[in-house]
Amino acid sequence: MESFHSRQSSKVTAGILAVFWVVVLYLVLNVTRIDPDQQMAQKIFYYHVPSAWVAGLGYLVVMFAGVLYLIMKDEKWDHLGLAAAELGTLFCALVLITGPIWAKPIWGAPWSWEPRLTTVLIMFLIYIGYFMVRNFGDEGERTRRISAVLGIAAFLNVPIIYVSVKFWAADAQLHPQPAMSQQSPDVFWTFMLSLLVFTLLFVHLLRFRVHILKLRSKVLGMRYDV
Amino acid sequence: MLAVLVRKDLLIEFRSREILISMITFGAAITLLYAFSFRPSPESMQTFAPGLMWMVFLFVSVLALHRSHSLEKEFDAFSMILSAPVERSVLFISKYLSGFIFLVVAQMVLLPLFFLFLQLPLPANLAQMVAVFLLVDLGISAAGSLLSGIVMRVRVNEMLLPLMLFPMVTPLLISAVKSTASIMDNQPFNQWKLWFQLIVSFVIVFSLIGYLIYDYVSEE
Numbered sequence: 001m002e003s004f005h006s007r008q009s010s011k012v013t014a015g016i017l018a019v020f021w022v023v024v025l026y027l028v029l030n031v032t033r034i035d036p037d038q039q040m041a042q043k044i045f046y047y048h049v050p051s052a053w054v055a056g057l058g059y060l061v062v063m064f065a066g067v068l069y070l071i072m073k074d075e076k077w078d079h080l081g082l083a084a085a086e087l088g089t090l091f092c093a094l095v096l097i098t099g100p101i102w103a104k105p106i107w108g109a110p111w112s113w114e115p116r117l118t119t120v121l122i123m124f125l126i127y128i129g130y131f132m133v134r135n136f137g138d139e140g141e142r143t144r145r146i147s148a149v150l151g152i153a154a155f156l157n158v159p160i161i162y163v164s165v166k167f168w169a170a171d172a173q174l175h176p177q178p179a180m181s182q183q184s185p186d187v188f189w190t191f192m193l194s195l196l197v198f199t200l201l202f203v204h205l206l207r208f209r210v211h212i213l214k215l216r217s218k219v220l221g222m223r224y225d226v
Numbered sequence: 227m228l229a230v231l232v233r234k235d236l237l238i239e240f241r242s243r244e245i246l247i248s249m250i251t252f253g254a255a256i257t258l259l260y261a262f263s264f265r266p267s268p269e270s271m272q273t274f275a276p277g278l279m280w281m282v283f284l285f286v287s288v289l290a291l292h293r294s295h296s297l298e299k300e301f302d303a304f305s306m307i308l309s310a311p312v313e314r315s316v317l318f319i320s321k322y323l324s325g326f327i328f329l330v331v332a333q334m335v336l337l338p339l340f341f342l343f344l345q346l347p348l349p350a351n352l353a354q355m356v357a358v359f360l361l362v363d364l365g366i367s368a369a370g371s372l373l374s375g376i377v378m379r380v381r382v383n384e385m386l387l388p389l390m391l392f393p394m395v396t397p398l399l400i401s402a403v404k405s406t407a408s409i410m411d412n413q414p415f416n417q418w419k420l421w422f423q424l425i426v427s428f429v430i431v432f433s434l435i436g437y438l439i440y441d442y443v444s445e446e
Contacts (some may be wrong), residue, residue: 039308044287060364070439070442073394075368122393122396123392125392126390126393126394127267128389129389129393130389130391131388132386132389133377133380133386133390136380136381136382136383137379137380137381138380142445143379143380145379145442145443145445146379146442146443148442149372149376149442149443150376150390151437151441152435152439153369153372153394153432153435154394156392156431156435157431160397160424160427160428161396161397163397163424164396164397164398164401164424165396165397165400167404167420167421168400168404209360220312
């Protein structure tokens with residue numbers, strides 16, 4: 001099997017990512033207007049929001065991969081689910097780190113029980129449990145099956161978590177309400193580009209991880225053959 | 227078949243009494259700790275009581291939920307149940323119902339103790355209180371039975387169940403605390419309708435998930 005990085009498609013994606021990552025950074029720092037109230041702190045928005053989007057996307061993929069795995073029992077869907085869960089949790093962690101960095105100067109406190117932030121935290125905790133199930137389970141089909149079930153149950157719970165947290169801390173609705181259509185073009189297009197770059201990064205990392213998981217299961221299969 | 231399975235769980239408990247006794251003792255112990263560590267004025271206690279109360283019940287429920295599946299591991303009882311001509315979803319409902327019954331029985335003992343030890347006034351509208359409690363118990367038992375079936379399949383499962391269960395039931399816990407607080411505050415139903423609806427949706431979602439996919443959890 002050829003290595004992941006020597007594939008043509010991987011090289012192209014990695015190249016695009018490298019170039020556009022720098023472009024986004026340049027646009028964010030030098031081109032977009034500086035918010036009169038928040039000053040430089042607002043710039044983190046170009047990284048915070050796309051991270052949250054990718055985290056949500058990751059968990060959505062976990063659910064669909066779970067459904068497909070339960071239906072088809074094909075190991076590749078389990079690889080996809082696990083890879084997406086790992087990336088979703090990684091980007092969740094980024095959201096939880098960038099959020100407080102922004103909130104400290106703006107809200108005056110790094111943490112607030114704001115619904116979106118709280119929902120991300122709860123999802124993060126649920127997926128830590130997901131990884132523990134994967135680690136404490138054996139390598140077999142059963143662990144893959146119960147992980148799929150967990151991924152589905154966790155994602156279906158998101159709307160209920162969000163609504164309950166929203167009305168529980170109704171006084172903590174400090175989170176900026178996104179109204180992208182009202183933004184000036186420089187902000188809008190930089191944000192869209194950043195979103196695109198993050199999505200592409202997610203896809204690239206996802207493919208890389210799936211590739212490694214495939215190799216891993218191949219090696220494990222050899223071990224059992226001997 | 228469902229009746230047989232639930233009866234089996236209840237009969238085992240009736241003979242060994244290990245789940246209920248541990249639930250009640252544990253719950254009473256936490257309530258005592260609350261009473262000692264807060265030693266509050268009655269007003270502040272009333273503010274915190276709903277949250278504290280549901281925390282006791284959530285902790286206590288873990289004992290029953292974990293036992294409901296770990297019991298089946300002894301002498302490989304679960305494989306024997308699976309080899310019987312029983313639909314897996316029926317098996318889920320039986321675990322769900324027996325978990326619910328244990329929780330309700332434990333609450334019937336613990337709730338009066340809680341009000342007594344923490345010197346709380348009884349709520350005026352008992353019927354609403356009972357309805358909320360029964361529904362939340364259904365929710366905890368639905369999510370808990372599914373997760374307990376899942377963690378039964380892995381090592382160190384006694385540690386994993388609370389780790390999985392607590393974040394999963396946060397919406398239910400928030401709604402339970404808010405509804406209970408409103409009832410103890412004598413607020414009209416309209417003011418806390420939303421919380422009631424959230425509890426109902428949680429119960430429906432997790433009962434359905436469990437019913438539909440327990441098949442995959444229980445498969446050998």
